[in-house]
Structures are given as structure tokens and as C-alpha cells.
Amino acid sequence: MLKNKRLLLVSLLFVVLAGAVLGLKVLYPHHRLIALLLWLISWIPLVRSYRANQRLVRTGKVILKRKGRPWVPHLVVGLLLLTGFYVAWVLVPVETSPLVAMSSGELQREIADDLSTYCMLRETADDLTSEFEQNGLLRRDVETLSDAERLAIRSLWRDGVMAFLEADMIKEKYRGFMQVDYKVRPALHADAFFIAYGAYICQYDACLRFCELVGDNEFMQTLLNEPGDGIPSDSFFVMKQRLTHPEVILRLNAGTAYYELIKKDLTVSPELISDFEMRRSRLFKRLGKKPDLFIDNPLDVLERNAFKAWLPVQKNVAVQMSYIRTARREYFITPEILAQYRDRLLPGDILVERRNWHMTNIGIPGFWPHTALFVGTLEEIDAAFGQLGFQASEKIKQLYPEVYAALSSKDENGFPLTVIESIRPGVIFQSLEKSARCDYLGVVRPDLSQHEKFNALLAAFSNYQKPYDLNFDFTTDNELVCSELVYKAYQSAGPLPLTPEIINGRLLLPPNEMVRQIADHLREAFSFVLFLDASEKENRIIEGTQQSFAESWARPKWDVLQK
Template identity: 30%
Template sequence: MSPASLLLAWLTLATPPAGEPSDVPTPPPTRAPADVYALDDAAFVAQARRDLETLRQGTEGLRRLREEAFRSKALYRREQGVPYTPEEKQLLVSTWAAFFDCFLSTEVVRQRYWDFLKAPSLLQPKKHAWGFLLTHAALASELAQGLAFADLAGGQAQLNVLLDEPGPEYGLPARAFSRFKEKVVHVGTTTQLFTGDGYRATLNPVLAKAGILNEPGVPALLQAMKQDSQSARSRLLLRGPVLFAKAAADLTQESTARAVFPVQKTVAEWMGDTRVYRVGRPLISREQTLALLPRMAPGDVMVARQNWFLSNIGLPGFWPHAELYLGTAQELAQAFDADPEVKAWVATLPGHPETFTAHLARAFPAKWKEYNGQDAHGDPVRIIEAISEGVSFTGVEHGMHVDYLGVLRPRLSAVDKARAILRAFTFQGRPYDFNFDFFSDQTLVCTELVWKSYAPSKDMKGLDIPLVSVAGRRTLPANEIVRVFDAEYGKPDRQFDFVAFLDGRETQGDAVEANADAFRYTYRRMKWDIAQE
């Protein structure tokens, strides 16, 4: 088949059949272009590089979780008459939820770039090449790992019922597993794999012209795409007679031929467009973040979310990120330096400093200097958080100018909060923990920073936030912080007080302040549901 024929086949398969009109409001005409291919070359390449890293994390997560699942093969293949224990159920559901999360993060990338034909290879080689590589690599990984997982877990009635149960705290809608099994072998997307593989063989001149073959991560992407494609093709060929016997019905009845797994109605339109609509413009306004500052205090715990900004891939739940609010150095001094208990504790530290902030300045001179500076946006540093660059001091533009933001205040003494902030300072500068290993202090993930800063000890009451098992690994999704707040709400011994909640509204393109009752429910929202009321 010629390259032109392959492109025609891709275009035919990638065009969604006509469906019912969407009930999502049409974006206002004043918004930015609703298409990643409408970005200029520099902005497009910058976005593609970020999505390459997102894709790497998502596909590596899929491989790791598939391997972990196959190590428990006997559990997945258990006979119908032998029930699962509660611990076994938790392992199975959390593994599926983490797989689901990695799968959908990969699908976001696939759908963002699937219209690469909009960028002709002769006129826009960079966009064409990047777009094809990202969308096809995502598809190959989804099919390779998805088919393997479906083959392992499919056909077991007891297991299928369990995995189909709704689990909002995990981000799992009802019948998620059944729909996943159906869509992962959809005739449109599986045929795209074969078509795309054929087109890839003709694409070397375009890749060379685009100058991306030596881009960091691209050689590894090409190798992984080849391996995933081979794995997927072998499984698909075994399924061929069954799969393609349903081809006519699939192509005429389904309105989702482009989407391997549409999480909800209209998500195909939203997945690739939302971040492009709002490039550089979160739902929460800068004015809203600045207005919140007078109500905040050093030691507050924040949870944050940006729609389609993929972080903590593999940790299910609506809230993907947690941060520790420090305030400015002046606010830190006002909160702690005159407190009698804090002064008594500080006097026992090496050098017998007079104040808490004097101790921080003496113990961490380089960190203290950085903390007293400004962030890249010219704002004072007020936050410490674990991000991909490591445990970092940031300002409101990075830490609070997001789509959803919740603020909680630990019900602890000033000296306990000062101890937590001191611990956080010791962690500043350490690398980000992409493995979510809570039993090592050498690298930290966002919730790990908060959890370890406030961990109880013999001289500190701290916060008791239990770790949970996700795919057999002890960890702490940010969602758990909100779940604990909800479970303890109104009780005399609760650990948090509510401070504020800015609730993004994707359809209106803004955010509103909501109350504690609204915030309590958020941990049960679907992670991938961006059409919030």
C-alpha cells in the first residue's frame, strides 16, 4: 500500500461518525484556537516535548502494572466458587484503577495529536512528524498493554463484576472494565494500528527533515512503539476472526471509532482541546488567588488540580497534587517567632537561636536566601511543593493559579506546625519521586512531602493520614487527604479545619468559591470528568 493510500485509510478511520449533537456548550469565540495544531511551531514543539514525557510515564506505568498483574495471575484466574478476601479485592481494584489511570493519561496524548494529517508533511514536517509519533506510540502502547490486561482479567465472572463496580474514590465509573474490554479491541483503532505501522515505514524522510530523530526521548519512543506494535499485532491476529466479524456493527453503531475508551459523553471533544483552549489561563483567576492570601496561614495544606495537566500518573483520584503553604518570610516570623512554645523549642536546637526564622536562616543559608527571593513570575515565594524538578519553593502563580484549589488548616499547635515546616526545609532540593516510594527520603512525591513533614513523632502530634495500597504499593494519593477531611468533618477530634475551596467550572471557563460541603464531596469526583457543574 502506498503512503497516500495509508494516509487515506488513516483519515477514514480517524474521522468520527456523525452522532447526536453535543450537550456541552460551544466554546466562546474569544477563546484561543481549539486545536494543538493551531499553535505556532515553537509552542507546538514545546507542548509535544511535554507530552512526550507524559506519554513515557503513562506507558511505563502500563507496562509495570501489567507485569505486576501477571505476577498475581492465579488471583486473576481464580475459580468462580472461591471468593476473594477483602485484601485481595483491594489489590485487584487498586491495580485496575492505577492501570485505568495510566491508560487514560496515554489516551489524552493520543487524542490530542490524532489529527496530524492537518499538518501536511511537506509544508509542516515538524507538526506532522511529532503528531504521528505521539498518537501512534500511544495507540500501540494502549493496545499492547490493554489487550494483555483484558486477556488476563477477561472471562472471569467474579472478577469482572468486581472491576465493574463503581469506585468514585478511585475514579472508576460503573462498568468501566466492561467498556474498556469492548473499546480496547475496537475495529477502528485496531485497524489504525496496522495502517499506522505501514505509514511509519515510509516516514523516515519526514522525521529527518523535521529534525526530531535525535530529540531526547524520541529514539526510545520509536523503539517502544516498535515493540508495543509487535506485541499488539500478535494478540490481534489471534483475535482476528472474532474481532472483524463484528466490524460492520461496530462501525455503524459506535459513535466513538476514534476513541479507544471515551470516559463519558463528549469527552472525545474535550480531551484534546481543553488545555489548548486555556493555554496559560487556568480556571481560577490570579485575582482569586491573591484575594485568598489574607485568609491563609503558614502550615496550611493545599490540594490542587489542573484539568488535563497530567501529574501523578497511576495514582487515581480527582485531586492529583498537594502542597505546603509557608507564607512569606515576614508571615513566617509573625506566626512563630513570638510564640512561647516555639521559642522554648527553638532554644533547645543547636546554637540556641532566638527565633524560629533565625534558626532556618542559620541552618539553611542557601535555602533561606532562595526562600526570601522571588519566583519566575516575580512573586514572593510562599509555597513548598514536590514537582517534577524536585522539592521546590514556588509562588502563587505556580502553586495556586490552577483549576481547582482546596485549603485545609491542620488543628495543631504552632510548635507542631513549625516542626513540620523545618522538616519541609530539610527536604527542599531533593529530586521528585517518580516511583512513589514512601519509604525512602532521598526522593519525594508531592503528597509525600506533606505526609513526612507532618508525620507524628514522640515530640510531635502531627497528622495521622494512613497510607493506602495502590497496586500493592503503599502510597498516598492527594485524594486521601480530602477523604480524611470528609470522614472527620464536624468531629471534636478532627485533624483539619476548612479554609477555602475554589471550584473550577470548565464549561463557563471560570472558578467560583464553594463551601466545605462542596469540598467534602470532591474526592469522589471522577479524575477524568472535566465537565464539572
């Protein structure tokens, strides 16, 4: 018995591992296949445990088998009854429809008004899908999108979501069409059904066309799922899942059969009927060509549920690790050392930082784990951008008064707030003396115009007080990690030759990879400003060269392994 329990525990362990691989997207893009293999492996100890128990329950099994045979027909009938109940529950609403209380004249006027709304929603769906087809934005790689293109996608998608929700309202309103007595008011019954089913077909057809446009571009799906700007969370996911939901498929097919029965009683215009039948035919042809949708959607649900289960664990581990430092010594770079190099820095400079012996370094690839953006004081900003034709600090005050207030203040040690960065609480301002209180510090300067650099600062300011992204994903903008803040600020201004990469199914540009790409473009797109190197063995700071900084990204993650 003990051996059987162990086998069951092993089986459960493989199931948990499969969920972890699926949720964390380990070894992306093969994570789904690996999770499936782990799930299949989990059956091996389960089957072994079952066979080991066969000898113990063989006699009981024979008895149960003999007794169970007469109940097979009852079981089949019971399943049929349950199926019939489910179909009736889905297709026939229990609550009384508001359509019943309307007189024939009132219902006729209501149907006429809602037919106009239906036509408007139909045209909106056509316009949006046509515009996306023409501009090709939904097929683009997310990392190549400009801010204007992102804004265009979000704006059009918001209109699509609003049309989707309005179609839901019409469907719900006419869901009780069956309660309009067909014998007494056959035309009104048929017209009420037509609005409900027409909205269903129109909505489903538009959703399927949107899914075809997005395709397998999962980063675009993430962008569309991002809440904000009037768009609810997971809007694309909900829309896509609706396509294969059992209730939706049941209503689609039942509606098609019922339409053939009552179409002779319709009083709507022949143009509307012809358009409806064209959309219905197009929809079923498209759906027939996408059987993979019925496989992908359940996998998407499993993956999302696994992700939701593991994300709190991932966040908690990240937060707890941020408190752990395995050395008690002070950081090598002190405010006094920084004061010697302070005059080399200009607003818009990119800072990369490393603190030895921090547990958070474990989960961040490469030598450099953090990056920030030097802003400078308001006076330094005015001096750096004095040729723009306006006072830069006043522009900041006008656009972002809370940022202006922060830049006008000082930290607890009396140092001015001159750095914007994203750390565990979120996007904040800190003094250089606190932000760069580390063991290694690199500073580079993008070779851009004053106008482009100032726009980059404004872009960074627009993210002030946004939360830290513990999911570490560049696709969305509502939460940001440190390198995402810097990357997106300059992407909107230049952009610079920096390219995110896919890591475990997420679009990322880790700080160390950012330094590697910067090193490839030194003298072309970036200028070297400063490298404060450290020697753990000698316990001191060394001013490094441009060459040593360019090679720093290749250093081992752990300082003890360095020469």
C-alpha cells in the first residue's frame, strides 16, 4: 500500500510540473508540448499503482461488474436526460422576457429601432476589420510598433470591444423571443428571432475575422488583452474563447435550424435577409477551415489558468528575494565617489547598475541586473534643452505637474531627485546618490537631438507611478520593469537600435542584453560616458575604459568567478 501511495504522489508531482511549465512558459515555444509530455508521463505511475491494486480488488470488481450491467440502459437514458436539460437551459430562458409585456405596435417599433442598431453594429464591424486588414497592424511584430501605431491599434480595438458589448446587449434583449407567441404574432416572433440571431452571426463573424488577422501573434494578443483606455482586461481572450464555447456553438447550430422554420414569416427587408445569409455562409465556411481553434482554445484556457496559479507564487518569490542580500559590507560606490563624476552626466543618460550579493540577481540573466534614466535637476534640464524654443521645466510642469513636484523635492538625505527608474514598488524618482549606490555603474548617452532626448524624458514621465511588472513582459504598458521604462522612453523618441527578445514566451530586453546591444553600437548610436568598475577582492572602485564597459556584459553573473 505504501508503494502505491508513493506512485500516486509521483503522478501528482508530474501533473504539478506540467502546470508549472505551462504557466511559466518554460522552454518556450515548446512549453505546451513539454507540459503535455509531463502529463502523459504522469499516467505511468498511476497505471502502475492501479495494476498493483488489481489483485486486491479483483473479487470486488467481478461483483460490481455483474451488478452494474442491468444499470447500463438507465445510465444511457440518464445521460440523454441531462443532455436535454442542458440544451433547454441554454436555449430557453427561464426569466420572463420584457418583450412579452409589449403590445404588437410597441414591439414592432422596438424591433424597427433595434434593426437600425443592428445595421450600425454590422457596418462598424465591417469598417474595423477592413481597416485592420488594410493597415496590417495586427500582423506586425509588437516590438516594431511605434507609439502612434500602438495608439491606433488600441483606439480601433476599443471601438471593436464597444461594438462587441453592444451586440451582447441586443442578443440578451431578444434572447426571450420564443415567449412572443408564434401562433398569435408569427411575424413579430420571427423578426425578434432574426435580430437575436443576426446579432449572433454578425458578432461571431467579426470575432472570427479578428482572430484570423491576429493569427498566432501572441504578443499582439497580449497587447489587445491589456486593460485601460476603456478596454476591459482580457478582452481578446474572452472574444476568442467565445468562438468555441459549447453554449455558443449550440446556439449557432440551433439558430440555423430554427431560421429555416420561420424565415417565411419574416417582415424585414430582403436586403437584410440576403446580407445575413451571406454572413452566415461565410462564417461557417471560415469556421470549417479552422478546426485547430477547438484545440488551441482549451489549451489557452489551461495555459492561462496555470499562469494565474503560478503568478502569485512568482510575485511572492520575487518580492521576498528583493529583501535578501548575502553580504553585510557597504556598496563600493558612495555619494562621495559619485560627487567626483557628477558633472559628466547629462539629462537623458542611461544608467546601468549592479549590486553584488543580491538574491534578485539569480533570476535576472547576465552581469547587469538594473537600468535607470538620469533626468537631472530642473535647472539642469533647462540648461540641457535650452535650444528648443521653450523652457523645458515649464513644459514638464504643464504636462506632468506631479513629476515637476517630484523633481522640485529632495530625498531623506537632502539630495535632489534626479533619476527615474522602475523598482519593486513601481516607477519612482530617486536621487542619483541613492539609485547609483551600488558596486558597478555604467553610463551611456544616446546620440540623439535635444528634441528627441526631451521627448524621451516626457515619455518616461508619462509612466510615473505605474506599478512594477512582476510578470516581466514588454508587450503591455500598464506595468513596467526597469529596462522597459528606458527602452520605451527612447523607442518613442528615436528609436534607438535596441531590440527586445523572446524569453520564456515573454518579450523582454534584460539590462545585460541592453548593454550588449549598446556595445555593438557604441560610436554609432551611443557615446560612452562613465564606467565605475569594482574589484571585490581589492575592495575598491576602478574607473573603467570604454572597452572594458563594452565587454562587461560578457562577465560571469557571480563576482567570485571574475578574474
